[in-house]
Amino acid sequence: MNHWLHILLITLLLGGCVNSTVQQVRERETGIVEGQSVVILGVSNRPSATETEVGFIDCVAGDLERSSSEIRVIPVETFKDLTFPWFEPRTAPDKANQLPALLAKPRLAAQLDKIGLRYLVWVDGRTRRTSSAGSIGCSIAPGGGGCFGFLTWDEDASYEATIWDTEDGRTAGRISSDAEGTSYMPALVVPIPIIARVQNNACKSLSDQLQAFLVNK
Amino acid sequence: MKPKYRHSSIAHSPPAGRSSLLAALLCLVVAITAGCGTVQVELESNFPVPLVEPLPATVGIVISEDLLSFRHDEEIADAGSYELTLGRAPIDLFNSLGAGVFGSYQLLESVPEDGAFDGYLRPNIQQIQFAVPKQTRSEYYEVWIRFDFEFLDEEGTPLSNWMLPSYGKANEGDYGNAGAALQAAALSACRDAMAFFSLNLSSQPNAKPWLEQTLGGANSAAPPAISKEETR
Numbered sequence: 280m281n282h283w284l285h286i287l288l289i290t291l292l293l294g295g296c297v298n299s300t301v302q303q304v305r306e307r308e309t310g311i312v313e314g315q316s317v318v319i320l321g322v323s324n325r326p327s328a329t330e331t332e333v334g335f336i337d338c339v340a341g342d343l344e345r346s347s348s349e350i351r352v353i354p355v356e357t358f359k360d361l362t363f364p365w366f367e368p369r370t371a372p373d374k375a376n377q378l379p380a381l382l383a384k385p386r387l388a389a390q391l392d393k394i395g396l397r398y399l400v401w402v403d404g405r406t407r408r409t410s411s412a413g414s415i416g417c418s419i420a421p422g423g424g425g426c427f428g429f430l431t432w433d434e435d436a437s438y439e440a441t442i443w444d445t446e447d448g449r450t451a452g453r454i455s456s457d458a459e460g461t462s463y464m465p466a467l468v469v470p471i472p473i474i475a476r477v478q479n480n481a482c483k484s485l486s487d488q489l490q491a492f493l494v495n496k
Numbered sequence: 497m498k499p500k501y502r503h504s505s506i507a508h509s510p511p512a513g514r515s516s517l518l519a520a521l522l523c524l525v526v527a528i529t530a531g532c533g534t535v536q537v538e539l540e541s542n543f544p545v546p547l548v549e550p551l552p553a554t555v556g557i558v559i560s561e562d563l564l565s566f567r568h569d570e571e572i573a574d575a576g577s578y579e580l581t582l583g584r585a586p587i588d589l590f591n592s593l594g595a596g597v598f599g600s601y602q603l604l605e606s607v608p609e610d611g612a613f614d615g616y617l618r619p620n621i622q623q624i625q626f627a628v629p630k631q632t633r634s635e636y637y638e639v640w641i642r643f644d645f646e647f648l649d650e651e652g653t654p655l656s657n658w659m660l661p662s663y664g665k666a667n668e669g670d671y672g673n674a675g676a677a678l679q680a681a682a683l684s685a686c687r688d689a690m691a692f693f694s695l696n697l698s699s700q701p702n703a704k705p706w707l708e709q710t711l712g713g714a715n716s717a718a719p720p721a722i723s724k725e726e727t728r
Binding site: 329330332333334359360361362363364365367368369370384385386387390 | 545546547549663665667669670684690691
């Protein structure tokens with residue numbers, strides 16, 4: 280028992296602090312029934328210089344799938360292959376008002392119907408390191424080695440999910456998830472990382488909110 | 497018979513601390529020298545079949561030896577040397593493209609003499625360029641591929657060409673090493689070319705004479721042109 284208590288305390292101590300905020304704007308009623316599915320896509324339209332991290336998209340999709348038995352999430356790569364070439368960076372729609380024209384393509388419409396796609400969720404944003412300070416020096420000698428110093432850095436994760444409803448070809452709502460936190464790494468012979476899981480926090484907040492938004496119960 | 501190698505006593509083996517230090521140094525040397533080698537990338541992928549209305553034509557897609565053996569070598573200052581080969585990618589790519597875009601197709605090594613096809617498409621790669629994060633001070637490996645699609649009539653006479661530039665990028669943070677990221681960027685560029693080709697072939701001015709011939713002059717049988725506004 281004491282062993283587990285120690286592990287819990289060390290885990291809590293080694294985790295940096297994270298502040299997160301989630302905001303939601305609902306434009307119309309939502310709901311999902313058995314047989315319908317959702318896909319989470321990262322915004323990568325040209326000529327954007329950046330794109331949402333693949334790891335973040337996978338994290339949101341995985342969390343959403345696990346959080347509710349009612350929501351079936353199609354993996355993004357599978358979806359892009361099944362609907363190729365309509366959701367590639369150069370061809371994907373970037374506004375909801377382009378969705379009706381796209382859904383009018385017979386072959387694409389039949390494919391979307393086959394996979395039961397109800398909601399397209401576009402996730403835009405990134406996690407950035409906003410500042411860092413300190414330094415750590417390490418040395419190795421024949422008698423041993425070690426590190427000494429202190430590092431700290433701040434990260435900011437800012438993401439926005441836009442939900443398109445394929446039933447009426449319009450935007451159903453938007454959810455934004457922001458998180459910021461500071462990580463530390465003191466080193467006295469051995470570096471001890473105290474990491475603020477900023478991106479993970481933003482992912483969890485976004486997927487929880489998305490689940491509530493889509494199920495709408 | 498005595499074993500050839502044997503520790504005479506435990507006292508002769510190095511102390512545990514020193515052996516782990518040696519192991520750590522060895523790992524460091526291996527890690528540093530690994531970064532100095534050539535990054536070899538061979539494209540391998542199953543490309544999806546485009547979900548478009550196929551053109552009512554029987555087309556021979558000529559995959560030349562030049563395309564199959566295409567190789568791009570580049571040495572980038574402070575970022576090592578790179579070697580990119582296509583492997584089976586051209587065969588997979590044009591098999592999928594042919595299956596989606598044309599009513600009937602066949603991959604060929606050269607233009608046959610029997611004239612069994614309405615027309616021929618001979619793809620080639622004119623140029624490949626790439627950039628690594630160190631060069632652009634970004635997080636992305638980027639690949640540009642300039643495809644050259646040559647349109648030939650039913651007798652194998654060249655009619656026109658379509659130079660199609662494509663682009664792909666991959667975030668280095670999403671992949672374990674430079675080779676994997678560069679391969680992802682190159683595959684993304686191939687998909688980009690496939691996507692653009694399949695959606696814009698019927699509206700491409702350079703392909704018009706060929707389309708008119710392969711479709712028996714009935715260009716109206718081709719699917720309607722897909723405008724940029726419609727696809728974006």
